[in-house]
Amino acid sequence: xSVHPGAVIAKGAxxxxxxxxxxFCTIGPDVVLGEGCTLVSHVVLDGRTRIGDRNTFYPFxxxxxxxxxxxxxxxxxETVLGNGNTIRECVTISRGTxxxxxxxxxxxxxxxxxxxxxxHDSQVGNNCILANAATLAGHVVIEDFATVGAFSPIHQFCxxxxxxxxxxxxxxxQDVLPYSLxxxxxxNKAFGINKVGLSRRGFSEERLKLLQKAFRLLLAAxxxxxxxxxxxKALDGSPEALEDVAMLVSFIERSExxxxx
Numbered sequence: 001x002s003v004h005p006g007a008v009i010a011k012g013a014x015x016x017x018x019x020x021x022x023x024f025c026t027i028g029p030d031v032v033l034g035e036g037c038t039l040v041s042h043v044v045l046d047g048r049t050r051i052g053d054r055n056t057f058y059p060f061x062x063x064x065x066x067x068x069x070x071x072x073x074x075x076x077x078e079t080v081l082g083n084g085n086t087i088r089e090c091v092t093i094s095r096g097t098x099x100x101x102x103x104x105x106x107x108x109x110x111x112x113x114x115x116x117x118x119x120h121d122s123q124v125g126n127n128c129i130l131a132n133a134a135t136l137a138g139h140v141v142i143e144d145f146a147t148v149g150a151f152s153p154i155h156q157f158c159x160x161x162x163x164x165x166x167x168x169x170x171x172x173x174q175d176v177l178p179y180s181l182x183x184x185x186x187x188n189k190a191f192g193i194n195k196v197g198l199s200r201r202g203f204s205e206e207r208l209k210l211l212q213k214a215f216r217l218l219l220a221a222x223x224x225x226x227x228x229x230x231x232x233k234a235l236d237g238s239p240e241a242l243e244d245v246a247m248l249v250s251f252i253e254r255s256e257x258x259x260x261x
Contacts, residue, residue, distance in 0.1 A: 007039075031064065034083065047095045048076055052083035052108065060090045067094040067104075067120030069138065075102075082108030082126065089114040096121045100139050107144070119156075131168065143178065145201065161251050163201070165194040175255045177218075178248055179211055182260055190219060190260050203244075210241040214248055219261055225252065 001015060004023040009015060012029035019033055022041035027033075031045045034053035039045075043057040049064030057063065064079040066072060077096040080103055087093075091112050096102045100121030107126035112118070116130040119137045125144035130136070134148040141159040142148065148160065149168035160166065161178025170184040179198065180190040193211050203211075213235060218228045229249055237245070252259055 004041075028064070047079060049079040049081075049095070051081045052085075054083055055081060055085045055087065057087045058089045058091075058114075061087045061093075062091070063087065063093045064095050065092065067097055067138070069097055069120055071099065072097050072120075077102045077104075077120075079103070080105045082106065082110075084109045086111050088112060088116075091116050091118075093118040094120045097138070113150075125162070145197070146176075147197070149183075155257075158257055159251075159255070162247070163194055163198060165197055172260070174257045175251070175259045177259050177261075178251050179244070180215070180260075190215075192219070204240070206238055207241045207244055210235060210237040211244055211248070214245050218252075225259070225261070229253070 001017040002020040004021060006023040007021045007025040009027045010029035013027045014032040016035050018035045019037045021039045024041055025039045025043040028046040030048045032050045034051055036054045038056045040058050042059045044062040045064055047064035075098045079093060079095040085106060094104060096104045097120050104120055104122055106124045109126055110124060110128045112130045113132045115133040117135045121138050122136045122140040124142045127145045128142050129147040131150040133151045135153040137154060137156040139157045140154045143162035145163045146160045147165045149166050149170060151168055152166050152170045155173040158172055158175055160176040163179045164176045165181050166176060167183030170182060176182050177190055179193045181192055181194050182190045193215055195208060198208060214232045217231045221228060229252055232245060232249055235245055
């Protein structure tokens with residue numbers, strides 16, 4: 001184990017020999033680190049925090065800290081991170097609350113850029129990007145492969161759908177459609193599919209075309225959301241393309257805050 005003499009590791013913390021702990025890092029007694037993690041310097045890991053393998057924490061990031069919730073009184077809630085995440089400078093990730101499920105969770109292979117905040121009880125999926133100063137209030141869900149642009153605040157209890165891309169500076173107060181491009185440049189509206197991102201992830205031309213048809217019905221046709229959803233359900237295509245459309249429909253139907261159109 002490579003531990004700088006200026007680091008403080010509490011008794012009870014689990015830090016494998018494959019980890020590197022830089023100067024002035026603090027690891028609390030209930031923290032469990034996986035293999036191959038790197039704490040560059042001035043990192044704080046606190047609370048009941050379980051961290052997977054090969055995560056890198058940059059200076060002044062704080063993970064597992066008490067939530068910014070006036071109703072929190074020190075209950076033993078948790079923070080869980082998967083594998084291969086990059087946590088950049090000054091990122092804050094708060095542990096959960098008893099009324100919110102008790103766990104704040106980040107999946108695997110995520111890039112959390114400088115000054116981003118993940119509030120209590122939020123659930124971040126796999127392969128997500130939170131750009132600089134992206135802010136998740138409590139109870140936010142970010143599904144797999146979603147990107148939240150810089151300086152974008154997400155309201156409590158909102159869900160950002162899989163493969164969605166939120167442009168920088170967008171204020172999100174409703175659910176963001178999966179596969180969508182949503183941006184403040186268009187008055188906080190969705191304006192089509194995230195074609196570039198989906199192409200990079202191997203979506204076939206047929207899948208993209210069927211998603212585009214579904215989004216035209218939802219965003220451009222002169223009908224309400226319920227009528228658009230019924231039209232979308234009637235679309236025809238390959239099983240893989242229809243699976244994408246079914247996920248879009250399911251997301252809309254289960255949304256509690258309404259979706260950004």
